[in-house]
Amino acid sequence: MSRPRSVVVVGASTAGLAAARELRRRGHTDAITVIGGGEEPCSRPPLSKQVLKDGSADGTVSIPTADLGLEVVRSPAAHLDPERRRVTTRDGHDVPYDALVVATGSAARRIAAPGQSGELVLRTLDDARTLRTRLGRADTAVVVGAGFLGMEVASACVHHGVSVTVVDVAPPLERVVGTFVSAVLVRRARSVGVELVQSEGPVSLDGDPVTGVRLGEGTVLRADLVVTCAGDVPVTDWLDGHAWAGPQGVEIDHGGRTPLEGVLAAGDVAAVREEAWLRRRPFWSNAVAQGRLAAATLLGDEPGGPVWDDYFWSEVCGHSLKMVGPVPRGEPEVLAGDPCTGSALLRWWDSDVATVVAVDHRIPVPRLRALALERERA
Template identity: 50%
Template sequence: MNEDHSIVIAGESLAGVTTARELRRLGHRGPLTIVGDETHPAYNRPPLSKQVLDRAQPGDATRLQLTDDGITIVRDGAAGLDLDRKHLRLGSGATLPFDKAVIATGASARRLAPPGRTGENVLRTLDDARTLRDRLATAQSAIVIGAGFLGMEVVSACVRERVKVTVIDVEPPLRRLLGPFLSGHVSERATAAGVEILLDPGGVTLIGDPVNGVRFGDGTERTADLIVTCAGDIPNTGWLTGSGLEIAGGLVIDAHTRTSHPDVHGAGDVVTVRTATGLVRRPFWANAVRQGQVAAHAILQHPGAPAVFDDYFWTDLLGTAVKVVGDLPLHGPPEILDGTLADGALLRWRTPHSTTIVAWGLKRPLPRLRALAAAP
């Protein structure tokens, strides 16, 4: 690609910022514009449910620094894409021409309440995290809907703030991703910390306006001072309607981040990746970084691009640090390579096609975990 060509990145997300940084690192010197619809400068999302919710932590520790010269930030929303004219339409009505475009508009929190009903809290943006932090400071009780990674991090914040908390899901905490072995240990730790775990296979509905509780499938109800929904996310692809790009559970890209149009790439939580086994969506921090890097390599036709997935994830569950390198979900019991589950352990799951390493409450550097996962 001509290094003077203009590139527009829709989304001031981690994937969008990473793409811009990598383009500059690889030598692109042409016009480079990032479109972001938040009032805040670019920031990391993992700290939102960790440091930002912890009032003992100094500051928000979320800012993504953009130090490269020549990157223009446009504070507006992406509203449409004209691939014939190669224009990105903004919410203000203005348009931005481009030679290449990158879609990195991320995802939005899935809500259970209908539009217009107040009182439901979610955690996706910096403003969401600050609001939730303030609410935790005054709440006496909370209900968290969804016992995945995000939900259990919110539960952990409730425990830390001494807020009586109930977590509700269709299955035990983290069962879908970590499997029954580790899910059982998460449940044990949560129960020991005073967390109430309730299951409803049909899912709950929200009650009240403002929302102040939930209704179970059997008709019983439960109320609390604070209701937080952690029920997954929805890729921000609505603005691409009519563009002609393939959308299927997200913006469809290939292993080189290419969309169905040769001059448009995608990266981060907005995308679904077409693989040999089907469409796969893995909205983890490390994958957003990796896909931004891959997009830059592909746009510049630069050799040495890494794989489109980097399956690394970390969390903190009720004071237990957890690092995961490798494929999820996990099945069956692991090999215990070091330590014990009570005091911290290094665990390994192996299948004929992959190896997953988990550092459970045990400090191990990421390079060592990657090496173990790659070992034959």
């Protein structure tokens, strides 16, 4: 790819703005146009941790852009014409590009039946504000989905004194952190009153507007508040008709390139082929890393990093978790502390690949990453 003059970024959030910042850092002085979807650029991790609990946190989530010299189009991209190298927005702007970064992220996966109203999800600042208001009025809540988001929403329920049940078809958090860490966090969540229910089959929402959750076996759990945290779906509708952009995301190679000349992708929308599967890693650090990777690639520079960053963090009922590496299996090596009673630093090896997890253990992220790269076992 020759060095582009005009770069267009679709999606004004973590990945897209990381790409824009990295372009400037690498000396790109020509135009960068950012096409936004309507919401203000916003960092999502604090939405479930601070904003749900505290109204004064609303002002802390915006992503600064003033120093980047961006041209901003505030209307969602509606169509890509790769022949003419143009993106058309919903309000009719026709934006030409030499290089394009697709960073449209993902949307909350919804489980309501067609036409069923009242499903609450958490993806945007507006969602968080709505949920916070509802939490202030509720006595009981059911959260669908015991992944990180669901457990963080449950933590917010506890904070507001709302009695909460979290429902999933799988053991809580197991898909993301494996059985060992899942058991540690589940113990801690239960100790502050979070009730965890495993459904024998897929759940559905009950009532219109929604007033409860119907478990696979038919039981209905009623609550003042029902929140769905059932995963996310990549936003690719505006790329309809392009074979490389579908329900599993926008396929990228190890430089962040899509199969289309001059078009790259990054963040929650991007998927990398691993054998037969397309895999996304919808986490903040990965969005930043892939945004930077896309910028380096499109300037023809050495990216200097892999296409993935698999570090992430969360907070479950007042307990912090940091993890780097793939989902661990079996018993860990305890590097520090005690996972049963307090803070702990844990490591697993699977051949040459390590996973390191810190639970309530203060450790700088670079040190955590270094522990995962050490070839020598302790």
